[in-house]
Amino acid sequence: MMSDQSSSPLLAVENLRTVFHFADGAYPAIDSLSFELRAGEVLGLVGESGSGKSVAGFSLIGLVDAPGEIVSGEVRFKGRDLRKLSDEELRRVRGKSVSMIFQDPLTTLNPVLTIGEQMMEAISEHETVDPAAARQRCIDTLTKVGITSPQTRVDQFPHELSGGMRQRVAIATALLNQPELIIADEPTTALDVTIQGQILAEMQTLQKETGTALIWITHDLGVVSELADRIAVMYAGGIVEIGQVDDVLDSPRHPYTLGLLNSVPGDTPRGEALRQIEGAAPSLTARPLGCPFHPRCFRASDLCRTEEPPLAEAGDHSWRCHHPLDPEKTP
Amino acid sequence: MSPRNDITSAPDRDEDAILEVRRLSRRFSRKPVLAEQLLGLVGKAPEIPVLTAVKSLDLTVRRGEVLGLVGESGCGKSTLGRMMTGINPPSEGEILYNGKRTDEMSRQERLAYTLAVQMVFQDPYASLNPRQTVGEILSEPLRVHNRCKNRAEISERVDAALNEVGLDPSYRDRYPHQFSGGQRQRIGIARALIVDPEFLVCDEPIAALDVSIQAQVINLFLELRAQRALTYLFISHDLSVVWHIADRVAIMYLGEIVELAPTTELFDSPAHPYTQTLLAEIPSVKRRRRAFQPVKGELPSPLNPPSGCTFHPRCPMATDRCRSERPISRTIAPGRTVACHLHEPS
Structure with missing residues (x-):
């Protein structure tokens, strides 16, 4: 699903910074976050817990509540800076042109409304429609995401559905208004691999049919490699490497990306120690100086301990590292 | 020797077995509510639904191996693991530890079995008492079972256990909330190891951890196995991890083992x-950019399992026979069993 490189991007994020205010000061959960997304493109946003990947997703559409605060940066969606919109204007964007799918559908669906009631709410929020037509649109969308007997399901409550079904309802709700961008935050993490496979298959088909751009936030490199066009790897609140899936996974330039790839079983012979990354990701309140990855990095030098690495790039592939890996030498 | 013990040394007995389960079942149902009890008194007791989590299951764990147990959520894999450790009693069937039925053990034998078979739980947040320090969590098993002569020895053992799982012994006075998920899982492993077990039931021990931390904990399991000659039942839904760590793999579906084979x-x-x-x-x-072709459907409810082979509604190769007749597990190659009509000798 590669689109025209010359056309202006659907989404352009520049220097986005979101901080969390605690008693002893403000700590950035994401900092200097910049990336672009073209229409119809699938971007995998990968990172471990605490890397800021979910905060990044929420910050794009202004869904950050106290003690969090989006303090600076631009989020230009089709040329319009979403950060400059009033709450009312932003409401008209959310759920219409940009929609979001969350990790846990049991907590994001309203337990006291039927599936149909909450789906129709998403329609009536943005347009005036005849209830019968809205209901039919819900049923049609439910069918699209692989829900069997949607006429019955539409009148059921969330607790009557399995986890996989509930996540399908959340996806269907996100699709109702034919958005141009969907932000999906770990939508399959809580599901079994078989159900995850089904949902990935449906997302792939729907994405191809509708040409919706997709930001897929996950910790699972395997999932994005199979689904995404491009990958952004996040660490300690920033993107450390971004590029085409093949470039990033086949010739990673950042040692953290390589470390993640080596941590998963597959290349290491069975029963032998996996090539682990030492240590743990830094907490929000204790981000190291210089390159945030230096305490865990096997290539770290004095420079890394003091200075933040600048952005380096080769074509569509860019990274932040003082000592990037040689693309010729990595496996 | 009692006649029962003769059964356990029948020809199919695996000499290397550390733990065997035979025709093991576990059913769950709720207690009848008052109205139902009253109806029962007048002879009109309504039927209370029964969920069969584990269905007449046979499985042998060999000494020193890592046996991977894989299945979707709700297939009964955790229930099986919990029965093996003695946490949950079976509804039917027997568990043999070192060839001896656990329900016929003397008090002393039972204690030895309880200590030798330990469990590592999935959620490192829910399985540690938040009001106990790490030192208290680790010394409790030693105190309860009088494993040490005095406080000094307990203290030594706690330090040794923390060292063994890669934590600094100075952490002993901290509380669980002061640790990361990976560190908590190390504490859970130390707690299991402190009573010198020989068999660990690990129930999704890395599922809740980050990718880079998963690798660290897998490496710890591999090290501990080499150092202590441990046996693991490694319950997981992640086949790539099971491929890496297990010697044999059992695939479970709706309470039954459908396939067992060397990894x-x-x-x-x-x-x-x-x-x-x-x-x-x-x-x-x-x-890259794969065209997904997933299996259809979901794991059926164990309250109302399908007839015949329970996998038939989702199976691309199902025949009429699969819909009516339950396949029995048969050996298709040395050490390989499968319960499927397709693999019947013609």
């Missing part, structure tokens, strides 16, 4: 259609 053979030539499906679903960084 390389299972991955090279999966026999059961369900195993084939699971293997196709492992996300891999080697595949």
Whole structure:
């Protein structure tokens, strides 16, 4: 699903910074976050817990509540800076042109409304429609995401559905208004691999049919490699490497990306120690100086301990590292 | 020797077995509510639904091996693991530890079994008492079972256990909330190891951890196994991890083992259609922009399991026979069993 490189991007994020205010000061959960997304493109946003990947997703559409605060940066969606919109204007964007799918559908669906009631709410929020037509649109969308007997399901409550079904309802709700961008935050993490496979298959088909751009936030490199066009790897609140899936996974330039790839079983012979990354990701309140990855990095030098690495790039592939890996030498 | 013990040394007995389960079942149902009890008194007791989590299951764990147990949520894999450790009693069937039935053990034998078979739990947040320090958590088993002569010895053992799992002994006075998920899982492992077990039931021990931390904990399991000659039942839904760590793999579906094989053979030539499906679903960084062709449907409710082979509604190769007749597990190669009509000798 590669689109025209010359056309202006659907989404352009520049220097986005979101901080969390605690008693002893403000700590950035994401900092200097910049990336672009073209229409119809699938971007995998990968990172471990605490890397800021979910905060990044929420910050794009202004869904950050106290003690969090989006303090600076631009989020230009089709040329319009979403950060400059009033709450009312932003409401008209959310759920219409940009929609979001969350990790846990049991907590994001309203337990006291039927599936149909909450789906129709998403329609009536943005347009005036005849209830019968809205209901039919819900049923049609439910069918699209692989829900069997949607006429019955539409009148059921969330607790009557399995986890996989509930996540399908959340996806269907996100699709109702034919958005141009969907932000999906770990939508399959809580599901079994078989159900995850089904949902990935449906997302792939729907994405191809509708040409919706997709930001897929996950910790699972395997999932994005199979689904995404491009990958952004996040660490300690920033993107450390971004590029085409093949470039990033086949010739990673950042040692953290390589470390993640080596941590998963597959290349290491069975029963032998996996090539682990030492240590743990830094907490929000204790981000190291210089390159945030230096305490865990096997290539770290004095420079890394003091200075933040600048952005380096080769074509569509860019990274932040003082000592990037040689693309010729990595496996 | 009692006649029962003769049964356990029947020809099919595996000499290397550390733990065997035979025709093991576990059913769950709720207690009748008052109205139902009253109806029962007048002879009109309504039927209370019964959920069979584990269904007449046979499985042998060999001494020193890592046996991977794989299945979707709700297939009964945790219930099986909990019965093996004695946490939950079975509804039917027997568990043999070192060839001896656990329900016929003397008090002393039972204690030895309880200590020798330990469990590592999935959620490192829920399985540690938040009001106890790490030192208290680790010394409790030693105190309860009088494993040490005095406080100094307990203290030594706690320090040694922390060192063994890669934590600094100075952490002993901290509380669980002061640790990361990976560190908490190390504490859970130390707690299991402190009573010198020989068999660990690990129930999804890395599922809640980050990718880079998963690798660290897998490496710890591999090290501990080499140092202590441990046996593991490694319960997981992640086949790539099981491929890495297990010697044999059992695939579970709706309370039954549908396939059992040495790891390389299972991955090279999966026999059961369900195993084939699971293997196709492992996300891999080697595949790019794949056209997903997933298995249809979901795990059926164990309250109302399908007739015949329980996998038939989702199986691409199901026949009329699969819908009516339950396949029995048969040996298709040395050390390989599969419960599927497709693998019947013609």
